Amino acid sequence: MCGIAGIFHLETAKPVDPARVARMLEAMPHRGPDGSGVWTAPGVGLGHLRLSIIDIGGGAQPMLTQDESLAVVFNGEIYNFAQVRAELVAKGHMFRTHSDTEVILHGYRQWGEACVERFDGMFAFALFDARAQALWLVRDRLGVKPLHYAQLSDGSLIFGSELKSLIAHPLLRRAPDLTAVEDYMAYGYVPDDACLVAGVKKLGAGETLRLVRGRPMPAPVRYWDVSFAERSRATPQALEEELVALLRAAVRSRMVADVPLGAFLSGGVDSSSVVALMAEASGQAVKTCTIGFDVAALDETAYADRVARRFATDHRTRIVSPDDYGLIDRLAHHFDEPFADASALPTYRVCELAREQVTVALSGDGADEAFAGYRRHRFQLQGERVRGLLPASVRQPLFGTLGRYYPKADWAPRVLRAKSTLLELAGDGGEAYAASVGISPHALRQRLYSAEFKTGLQGHRAEDRYVRAMRDAPARDALDRAQYADIKIWLPGDILTKTDRMSMAVSLEAREPLLDHRLVEFAARLPVNQRIRGNSGKYLLKKSMEAYLPQDILYRTKMGFVTPISAWFRGALAGEASAIAGGSALARTGWFDTAQLARVAADHRSGVSDHGRLLWQLLMLDKALGTMFGLR
The missing domain is CATH 3.40.50.620 (HUPs)
Known part of the structure; x- marks a missing residue:
């Protein structure tokens, strides 16, 4: 497990300052306490932080082939590297180390970009091909390991394991992306196809991106996806x-x-x-x-x-x-x-x-x-069966009306909290599931946002991501579509x-x-x-x-990690809750209606409502604004 970072000039082979790559690495020292390395050549610089796991003595990176025509930095593990290595040795390849990193270099030389389909593991890597003047970025099938990248004004592309490594580059313009704020407020995290810093992208799970100097930057290519379209007939x-x-x-x-x-x-x-x-x-x-x-x-x-x-x-x-x-x-x-x-x-x-x-x-x-395994999977399956019993012309006005007038009862036992369920039954399956995975409903977000922020969103709505993923899923039924969307977005x-x-x-x-x-x-x-x-x-x-x-x-009831955040905001963090509405970096952005934020904090402190999760969301957004944009 490691951290990687680098710079690649897309247009001409401008020199890369190794100190600049080193600074990108210095932003995330925790990812590799056992060593670091930087390698540069005309138009490219690769950096690596090492947490030694395999071949402790011989796996240092950046790693190059003997003729120095290929260079790679790699974060993760290839679990079947011994089998792939044996196959490559049988084809005449000579290895100098016992690391899985070297398998990437020889695998690429043998099979080209198809080599990634032979790798079983969790990984994000960047491979420079000097002969093709190309940089190849790769992320594992499920997205276990992260990889961020961005284009800069000097014609270069920078990449790194963590966003902070990109922030360390002085040419990265730090401006917030409002659509990512909307996504975060809906889900509690910024999905992989978005980033809080405008212009920064994350390579998607199961994707590669090949950059060739002198050519336009292409879109990433998906090399793996999971399909729910087939059913096993085994006993x-x-x-x-x-x-x-x-x-x-x-x-x-x-x-x-x-x-x-x-x-x-x-x-x-x-x-x-x-x-x-x-x-x-x-x-x-x-x-x-x-x-x-x-x-x-x-x-x-x-x-x-x-x-x-x-x-x-x-x-x-x-x-x-x-x-x-x-x-x-x-x-x-x-x-x-x-x-x-x-x-x-x-x-x-x-x-x-x-x-x-x-x-x-x-x-x-x-x-x-x-x-x-999630309760929402069972609810989605059951809800889709109910939706299938009634035509939309009956279901929508019936459940929609009941849902609108049913009281919102966060304080009540779960079985009596029917408002959300009724509203979800009124809509279609994608809309219902998108609502169930979110933590701040669309209507609540609309009340919290300022008029200027809503205008800036230009119609972007976070739930549409789930609706699209479920609509386009390679799937046969409602459960398939929900799981597919979770694997692509939530996971x-x-x-x-x-x-x-x-x-x-x-x-x-x-x-x-x-x-x-x-x-x-x-x-x-x-x-x-x-x-x-x-x-x-x-x-x-x-x-x-x-x-x-x-x-x-x-067969016991799933518990999971739980933290008493609602109690915190009525006790030790009550001051933080009040500051969110006035004086915080978040309040000064103009994105939110501060009167609404103050009401949320006051109602929570008094016990009128439970807004613990919402206050936690707002607090963590406020902290991120300080981390990413220096707002205090």
Whole structure:
């Protein structure tokens, strides 16, 4: 795991100042504490920060072929590099190291751009081809590793693992993109096809971008996508057997490392499954770690302890207070863009705990997206069935009218909070799901925005991204479309961004075996009843792990990391809530109606309404404005 950065002149081979590349690296030292390197040639500069994982002595970067016609900087891991290397050796290639980085160079020389289809892993890399005078940018299939880029006024393109590395370049004009603010206010993160800094782009998951000097900059090319258009016809028993085999292979391939390795263990289905298969494959006790809370309703350590004892892991637990708001500024620094998923705080703490003993940790990320584990997946499936029973001409006025007049009851038990459900049933499936994944509804955002900000959006609406993704999905039914949209938008934008930034903040490599692309492709072909059955999501995954895990681990209610943000804004962060409405950088932008912001803060403090999540969103946006644009 590393950090990369670089400069490529698109028009002419102007000299590149190595000190400028070095400054881009210096902006993100946490991504590579074990070494750094810069290489320049006419018109190009590549920089690398190293967190040593494979071939500690011989994998230094930037790495060049012996004739110096190819150079690469690489962030991530190629798990099948030994097999690809053996194939290349059989074709006559001579290797000087035992690193997966060198496999990229020889793979490109042998197969050209098609080499990426042979790589199984998580990666973002930049390869310079001197003979073609071309720079090739590549990102892994699911978007585990990030890559940002931007064109500058001097005719160059800059790229880097984190936005802050681009900000370090003096020619990058720092201006906010208002549509990204709208996206963030809707979702709580800035999606991969947007950026808070205008002009900066993120290479999409499963995409490559080839830049040839002297030619116009092309659009990225997608080399991989997941399809839900086919259904497996295998028997349930055969599906179970195939799934276990895929899980086993995915976990074992991610246990290859030349440094200490362990796993996060929450005691839920996903991380427990990974630990179970790690224990099966390991000749020694697996190192596991769990974060617990000093509030019983939030604490999962008892479940994690059970799994640890079952598989005799070397287990460590640390109890922390949910009141961990002291991390806010540190989180803002590492995320660069605003990020409102409050589970980032405990994620940082569990990464911090893991890093005390290991350099690599396996996580359970990805199973909810691949196997339909979220409650919203079940609601979408059920809602689409209801929508299918009534024609739109009846459904829209009926449920729309009921929804408009039904009281908004955030304080009530969940089963009585029907307003949103009724409004979603009135609309179509894409609109309904777009609303369910958002955290600030469109109507609320419209009340908060100033007239000038709404004009500046020029009709952009964040929900349209989900609607388009679901409409165009290679899919057969409502569940397929919802999962496809989550894999394309939510997974890289929220889940993988959170894990990457929080693990890298402490120089820890996190690996996601449940996002092996073959596993994701398998899950996408499952019949609906093998994903959701009754009120249980991830049905086949749970069923296949019954031989490994007890029933109360497999079928207990999902908890996840929870932080008491609503209480914070009535206590220690009450002052921050008030400042959002007046005196903050956010208030001074003119984007929001400050009277509305003041009302939100006051109603929350008084207990009239619960606006904890909204206030957290606004606070993190305010922090990002300071980080990215120097607004205080």
